[in-house]
Amino acid sequence: xxxxxxxxxxxxxxxxxxxxxxxxxxxxxxxxxxxxxxxxxxxxxxxxxxxxxxxxxxxxxxxxxxxxxxxxxxxxxxxxxxxxxxxxxxxxxxxxxxxxxxxxxxxxxxxxxxxxxxxxxxxxxxxxxxxxxxxxxxxxxxxxxxxxxxxxxxxxxxxxxxxxxxxxxxxxxxxxxxxxxxxxxxxxxxxxxxxxxxxxxxxxxxxxxxxxxxxxxxxxxxxxxxxxxxxxxxxxxxxxxxxxxxxxxxxxxxxxxxxxxxxxxxxxxxxxxxxxxxxxxxxxxxxxxxxxxxxxxxxxxxxxxxxxxxxxxxxxxxxxxxxxxxxxxxxxxxxxxxxxxxxxxxxxxxxxxxxxxxxxxxxxxxxxxxxxxxxxxxxxxxxxxxxxxxxxxxxxxxxxxxxxxxxxxxxxxxxxxxxxxxxxxxxxxxxxxxxxxxxxxxxxxxxxxxxxxxxxxxxxxxxxxxxxxxxxxxx
Numbered sequence: 001x002x003x004x005x006x007x008x009x010x011x012x013x014x015x016x017x018x019x020x021x022x023x024x025x026x027x028x029x030x031x032x033x034x035x036x037x038x039x040x041x042x043x044x045x046x047x048x049x050x051x052x053x054x055x056x057x058x059x060x061x062x063x064x065x066x067x068x069x070x071x072x073x074x075x076x077x078x079x080x081x082x083x084x085x086x087x088x089x090x091x092x093x094x095x096x097x098x099x100x101x102x103x104x105x106x107x108x109x110x111x112x113x114x115x116x117x118x119x120x121x122x123x124x125x126x127x128x129x130x131x132x133x134x135x136x137x138x139x140x141x142x143x144x145x146x147x148x149x150x151x152x153x154x155x156x157x158x159x160x161x162x163x164x165x166x167x168x169x170x171x172x173x174x175x176x177x178x179x180x181x182x183x184x185x186x187x188x189x190x191x192x193x194x195x196x197x198x199x200x201x202x203x204x205x206x207x208x209x210x211x212x213x214x215x216x217x218x219x220x221x222x223x224x225x226x227x228x229x230x231x232x233x234x235x236x237x238x239x240x241x242x243x244x245x246x247x248x249x250x251x252x253x254x255x256x257x258x259x260x261x262x263x264x265x266x267x268x269x270x271x272x273x274x275x276x277x278x279x280x281x282x283x284x285x286x287x288x289x290x291x292x293x294x295x296x297x298x299x300x301x302x303x304x305x306x307x308x309x310x311x312x313x314x315x316x317x318x319x320x321x322x323x324x325x326x327x328x329x330x331x332x333x334x335x336x337x338x339x340x341x342x343x344x345x346x347x348x349x350x351x352x353x354x355x356x357x358x359x360x361x362x363x364x365x366x367x368x369x370x371x372x373x374x375x376x377x378x379x380x381x382x383x384x385x386x387x388x389x390x391x392x393x394x395x396x397x398x399x400x401x402x403x404x405x406x407x408x409x410x411x412x413x414x415x416x417x418x419x420x421x422x423x424x425x426x427x428x429x430x431x432x433x434x435x436x437x438x439x440x441x442x443x444x445x446x447x448x449x450x451x452x453x454x455x456x457x458x459x460x461x462x463x464x465x466x467x468x469x470x471x472x473x474x475x
Contacts (some may be wrong), residue, residue, distance in 0.1 A: 015366035017061050024069070029094065033456075036428035037084050039075040046075060081195065082452040085458055087239065088265050088291075091449040092299040095358040100299050110347040111337030120162075123349035124334055127398045129356065130290075130304060133270055133281030141310025143339040146302035148264030148291040152185040154305035154313075154340050155287030156229070159258040160190055162286075163228040164367050172220050173229040174198045176208035176243065180262055195426035205390065206241040206437070208232060210251065217255055229258040233303035234279055235266020237446070238280050239376075239391075241399030242266060245281030248299040260382065264303070266396045268295040271361070271371040278396060295368055295448050297399075305340065313339040333355040367450035371397030374447035374457055381461040386466065389413075391437055397448040402440060403468045414441040416471050423467040431458040 003010060009017065026036075049071055079090040089217070110119040129144045145151050156173075164171055168191060175183060177199045185196045198216050198438050201343065203209045206232075222396045230252050232243040252259040261282060267290040269275025270282060283286070285308070292302040307313060318338040337343040356364070375394035381430070382388040389404040403416040418441045421434045432445050443464075 003175070008041055009061075013061070017065075018063055020062070020065060020144040024065075025094075025097065028077075032080070033451075035078060035081065037078055038428040038433045039077050040424050040428075041335070042204050044072065044301060057369055064307040064372045069128045072458060077345045080449070082449050083430035083456050084391075084449070085447060086178055086431045088294050089296050089449045090293055090300060091451060092293070093355055093359070095296045095354050096302075096351035099354040101223070103350045108347040108350075109344070110344050110349075111343050111446070112335050113333040116347070117333070120334055120336060122353050123336060123347070125354070126349040126353045127304070127306070130306060134267065134285075134288060134306065134433050135270075136285075136288075136306060136308060138304060139234065139309050139311075141305055141313060141334075141339075142306035142337050143313065144345075145303045145305055145340060145342070146301040147293065148180070148262070148289055149186065149303075150181040150341070151190060151264065151289030151291070151305040152180075152182050152260075152262055153362065155260045155289050155307065156186050156231075156289055156306050157190055157341075158312045158316045159260055161227045163258050164226075168192060168196070170224065170226045172196055172198055172225050173217060173227050173231055174208075174213055174227070175231040176200055176202040176233065178202050178206050178208075178238055178241060178356060179231060179233060179430045180264065182264075183231055183262060196438070197404055201421070202208040202241075206236060207238045208243040208248065209276070210244060210247055212432065213248075213251065214267055217257075227255065227257055229260055231260045231286075233260050233265050233266075234263035235269065235396045237265065238398075238437060239400055240266065240396030241392070241397065241447075241448075242278050242392075245279065245284070249284035251283050260286065260287045262291075264291040265294050268292070269366040269372075272372070274372050275368065275396075292352050295365065295371070296352060298355065301346075302348050302351060314398075317341065369446075370450045370452075371448035374449075374452050374454075375399045377454060378445050378447055378457050378461060381458060385461060385465050387465060391440060391442050398444060398446050399445050400435070400437065400442045403441045403472075405472065412475065415475065416468050417441045417443055419471050420464060420468055424464070425473060427463065427467065430463055432460070432464070 010175040011271045054207055078084060080092055108116050108119045110116050110123060120427045123144060155339045160166065160168065173196065175197065179199065184197055200209060200212045200216060209279050220227050228250055232245055232248050234242050247382060249259055267282065267288060270279050290304050291297040293300045317340055336345065379390060379394040379399045383390060387404055388401045389399040391402055393399065405412045418434060420443060424431050432443050435442055435444055
């Protein structure tokens, strides 16, 4: 059989292919600030992708690489760009990228200790580093998953098993109306009915209200229902708000409830002093979800689910078919395929381990702290501009604001603020996203990318000021 028939390239071809990919990536990283943030959409070209026939014969890899650049990269919004402030920016790092390449290249199967002992040990170590960062006890454990949605699903599945024994009848969980939709979706996937998740109105700071929570728990107990879980957020997507974690932990202890914290965005802020203050009480969570591909600067996908007792994961997920009985060892080895939903799973821990090793904790902490500073810089410039209303001040690297017409016209404020998102997309230089808060249309800037400069912040605020002035003139 030929090399092609065995799906192989020659060593020379592999080197040239690999060097070409690395060259493109390095050029992208070096020239990223000069690029448009927003991709260049050509709907006819995008539609043409869907009509490409299944290739019977192969083609040279340079042509395929060029097609990738033209059809995939060109229309893509660059979520790692220093002027991408929408949603939650995903600023990765090159060490993590290379770790992904190594994990894929060696095709490491990180589910069974016997098949990938080194990978299992690295994941276990990296989970323990995270345990230390978040102040969880020595018995805590966890596993790497795809992202926050799966990390939250994992934590809630463990809560269901440990607190309810799998019997969901009459069970109720509580959260604020600012919770991420991954929570309600995860509860549905786990078999809970919509009414079993109580979404309580958030307080003036968009946090879960302790008074309302106490009242809801009492009412449900009085009606014969079974409160079992409080779901708090450490850094909401909308505003960066952090629920009162310490007080919620006290309440959960009093009421015998599980405390799950969705820290998908904000939990890594524990690595800097301001983050530690904002997240006081996080260390008391029974389960914690985080996205390392957000504020820990990893390539997508990289989520982590942590639980207060490592044994809870196996108690929730372990199933052992006859063909895997020989993987069990007598020691303290961990088979991560029994620690969550996935059996076949990537070696995701490698990229975070390698990032910690290459850059060190101090540099990562400073990169996180820069997010706080950038959001505060953006808020100050917005206030100085005079045409913006600050809806929520900078917190956890997020600031929300809206256009403020000179005559105070609320309808006009909502319309201009809404249309600003489209104007930014058309311009392409920078991008911020919109949302709704208390029936107000708002803009958000999430400033967690450590490569964002003061000049990027200033230029973006100036651009938005010009665009809203132009929009108002057209109405």
